Amino acid sequence: MQKIAALMRQKAQELLSSGQVQQVAAWRKGQLAYDNAPAVFTSPEACADLVYDEFCPANLSKYLLAATKKKLKTAVFLKPCDTYGVNQLLKDNRVQREYVYAIGTPCQGMLDIKKIRAHGLKGITRITVSEGVVQVETVYGTQNLPQRDVLLDKCLQCKGNAYMIADTEIGEKLATPEPRGDAFAAVKRIEALPPEERFKFWQQELSKCIRCNACRDICPACSCEQCIFDNPAAPVAGKAFADPVEENMFHLIRAYHVAGRCVGCGECARVCPQGVKLGLLNLKFMKDINTFYGPYQAGSDATTPAPQVTFTQGDVEPSAAGQKGRS
Amino acid sequence: MLGEKVTVADKTAAPAPFEPKIVAFCCNWCSYAGADGAGTARKQYPANVKIIRVPCSCRVNPLFILRAFQRGADGVILCGCHPGDCHYMTGNYYTRRRLTLLMSMLNFMGVATERLRVEWVSASEGARFAEIMTSFVEQITALGANVKLRDLRCKK
Numbered sequence: 001m002q003k004i005a006a007l008m009r010q011k012a013q014e015l016l017s018s019g020q021v022q023q024v025a026a027w028r029k030g031q032l033a034y035d036n037a038p039a040v041f042t043s044p045e046a047c048a049d050l051v052y053d054e055f056c057p058a059n060l061s062k063y064l065l066a067a068t069k070k071k072l073k074t075a076v077f078l079k080p081c082d083t084y085g086v087n088q089l090l091k092d093n094r095v096q097r098e099y100v101y102a103i104g105t106p107c108q109g110m111l112d113i114k115k116i117r118a119h120g121l122k123g124i125t126r127i128t129v130s131e132g133v134v135q136v137e138t139v140y141g142t143q144n145l146p147q148r149d150v151l152l153d154k155c156l157q158c159k160g161n162a163y164m165i166a167d168t169e170i171g172e173k174l175a176t177p178e179p180r181g182d183a184f185a186a187v188k189r190i191e192a193l194p195p196e197e198r199f200k201f202w203q204q205e206l207s208k209c210i211r212c213n214a215c216r217d218i219c220p221a222c223s224c225e226q227c228i229f230d231n232p233a234a235p236v237a238g239k240a241f242a243d244p245v246e247e248n249m250f251h252l253i254r255a256y257h258v259a260g261r262c263v264g265c266g267e268c269a270r271v272c273p274q275g276v277k278l279g280l281l282n283l284k285f286m287k288d289i290n291t292f293y294g295p296y297q298a299g300s301d302a303t304t305p306a307p308q309v310t311f312t313q314g315d316v317e318p319s320a321a322g323q324k325g326r327s
Numbered sequence: 328m329l330g331e332k333v334t335v336a337d338k339t340a341a342p343a344p345f346e347p348k349i350v351a352f353c354c355n356w357c358s359y360a361g362a363d364g365a366g367t368a369r370k371q372y373p374a375n376v377k378i379i380r381v382p383c384s385c386r387v388n389p390l391f392i393l394r395a396f397q398r399g400a401d402g403v404i405l406c407g408c409h410p411g412d413c414h415y416m417t418g419n420y421y422t423r424r425r426l427t428l429l430m431s432m433l434n435f436m437g438v439a440t441e442r443l444r445v446e447w448v449s450a451s452e453g454a455r456f457a458e459i460m461t462s463f464v465e466q467i468t469a470l471g472a473n474v475k476l477r478d479l480r481c482k483k
Binding site for chain 2: 191196199245246248253284293317318320321
């Protein structure tokens, strides 16, 4: 990973000093060993701060929205799963291709600091990964953990190491984590419950929501300039007004707005400070779309029309959805 | 009646039978005319149905439906032209996809999907319009008041 980071730094400096791009979206070192944050670099000197390791889960594709608006050619480092987001933004005409310089960046799965801490580790100073083993150095000593146990949830549904869009690639592709069985297993488990149990489950799950809007802000499919949830006159705008129905409504509408455009990057669930199982709602829509309208993966290219903006004459009727969606 | 003594409602008397509130979103070009047709043909359907005219069934944002439920509707019915007959050529095909996904999601969240119905009613089907509305009102009356999707703060 350090080798990759060095190559990235070099590439970023090259692009900036040659004037090929005006800015570079990447990650900057945080205060701790595991809190790298997305950052935009505008000069070759500043690129000294650029880092890349197993704690760079953020999908940078949404930074391209601002880049397009400011008409700044932007180089963006994209892990394989992030490339889907860029394609989706291109398809939605929210980002113009001429302002994008996509750099495919290898990934072997990102780690979840919460899962590492759950092993009782404190005072973490350094974390390195090699061949499926995570070595955690702490002020109290060193401990090895199996990588699979501490991967982010979204990395357990990895879509592989292929880039959907890339102008250039950094280094060699790495082996990504094996996806965990059926991606829709969790959805099917809930579908199998009786309606009352399902209602209770969602009531409990969604009442955790504090309406911080992080799920919306991170989502590469949520790219409206004016968002319905920013309208202070709408009761859906804030938690202070919320009752259980509003919570249902916020989450239902959020998931509905990205149905057919959600690339399944899992960022919404990752950034949720309350641990709401947001991904389930998106997965349900994906599963329904696959069942009703044939297999579809948003963001795998920038041209195929989304299922919600197309139709066939023999589409399934809404009345059948209650039963068919459950199979 | 004039001169008759007005009595205060007796609290021990049986409560008034449940009268559902139904919101019907009707496409201007088909079912709204169908409702007119039902009227001119003197076909009766329950007065619980409140019609909202929309220019096309695909004008109906899923949020409209959820909002109707939230603000006290016990049932929502969306009527559009038969697939293939849309005044704007393709509007109702999009409606069909949208509502299919919405229905499936409401079901997933454990909300009774019987409260929401989508029907295709043409302008000439006045009698059918009255039949559909009658059966939907019966269905909702049997289901009772909507609690799950309703903002209970609205209830005095």
